[in-house]
Amino acid sequence: MKKLVVLTGAGVSAESGISTFRDSNGLWENYNVEDVATIEGWWRNRALVLEFYNQRRGELATKKPNKAHVLIAELEKYYDVTVVTQNIDNLHEQGGSTRVIHLHGEATKVRPEDADQDEHTIDVGYKPVNLGDTDSRGVQLRPNIVWFGEAVPKFETAARIASEADIMLIVGTSLQVYPAASLVQYARRGTPVYLIDPKPLNYNMSGIVQITDVATRGMERFMEIINTK
Numbered sequence: 001m002k003k004l005v006v007l008t009g010a011g012v013s014a015e016s017g018i019s020t021f022r023d024s025n026g027l028w029e030n031y032n033v034e035d036v037a038t039i040e041g042w043w044r045n046r047a048l049v050l051e052f053y054n055q056r057r058g059e060l061a062t063k064k065p066n067k068a069h070v071l072i073a074e075l076e077k078y079y080d081v082t083v084v085t086q087n088i089d090n091l092h093e094q095g096g097s098t099r100v101i102h103l104h105g106e107a108t109k110v111r112p113e114d115a116d117q118d119e120h121t122i123d124v125g126y127k128p129v130n131l132g133d134t135d136s137r138g139v140q141l142r143p144n145i146v147w148f149g150e151a152v153p154k155f156e157t158a159a160r161i162a163s164e165a166d167i168m169l170i171v172g173t174s175l176q177v178y179p180a181a182s183l184v185q186y187a188r189r190g191t192p193v194y195l196i197d198p199k200p201l202n203y204n205m206s207g208i209v210q211i212t213d214v215a216t217r218g219m220e221r222f223m224e225i226i227n228t229k
Contacts, residue, residue, distance in 0.1 A: 004079035005165040006072055007183055009086045011172020011197060012215045015066045018089055019059065037147045042113070046140065047131045053143040054128040056107050060089050061126035068171060068215035069095030071223055078226075079167070084158045084183065086173060088145060101158050105145035112139040117146055117153045155183075162186040169222065170195040170208075172215045184208075194222060 010018070035041045036052040073096030075081045083092050083100045088107040092100045109121045112135045120135065121144050133141050146152055162168065163186045174197060175181040187193055195201060196211045196218030211218045211225075 001080045002166040003164055004075055004081050004167045004169060005162050006075070006081060006083045007085075007162075007168065007170045007173065008072070008083060008092070009171070009173025012068050012072075012085075013063075013066075013087055013089055013091050014172065015068065015214060015216050016063045016091055018063055018087075018091070033148065037145075038149055039147055040149075042142060042147070046142075049143070050129055050131060053107060053145065056088070057124075057126050057128070060107055063089070063091065065091040065095035066216055068219045069097070071219040072171070073097045074223075082161050084161065101154055101161070103146065103152055103154055103158060105143065107143070107145070109144035110141040111144045112137070113142040114139055117144065158183055159186045163188065165191055167191065168193045170197075171218065172197060174199060175201075194225070196222060
């Protein structure tokens with residue numbers, strides 16, 4: 001079975017009503033990134049950071065996967081699929097995908113502030129986490145999120161998987177956020193690469209076939225293309 005690697009970003013969840021960060025009216029319009037998405041912001045004001053992610057968790061509790069998530073999961077009928085996502089939501093899993101790598105962490109999980117990503121995690125679902133909530137050792141819990149400036153522990157695994165892809169599909173990301181954007185460069189020469197995004201591609205790599213549309217309609221078109229191969 002051929003290996004298909006799917007790289008996804010905020011655009012795949014936008015149609016489910018998940019707020020994006022960089023577009024107009026995105027989350028960074030209302031919050032200073034240095035305050036809520038850096039380790040320095042955490043040390044400076046833990047309560048603010050916890051409240052920010054409590055809001056994200058509460059928002060996520062009301063959202064459902066859209067057709068793009070579902071169609072990505074359906075690809076498992078025909079391919080050995082790994083989803084590598086920059087998103088911190090759980091909509092890929094809800095949509096039926098069984099192998100998902102979250103490069104930037106997961107909103108529904110927390111970990112002790114002295115642990116690395118995915119170490120000693122606690123699945124809190126959609127419940128809030130507050131100042132004073134600790135693990136069994138008394139260590140404050142923090143979001144299981146990779147913040148700006150922190151290492152991305154799962155990048156090496158994602159790069160290896162990208163290098164083994166027979167087909168690569170990129171959905172809902174402008175390929176502007178690094179190191180995730182560099183994963184496409186790990187694809188072997190000659191590997192078909194498809195990109196679904198409504199905005200024109202601003203990425204210096206030849207051979208990418210762009211489907212210029214939103215994720216749901218773009219996935220429908222991709223399924224038509226792939227079924228004719």
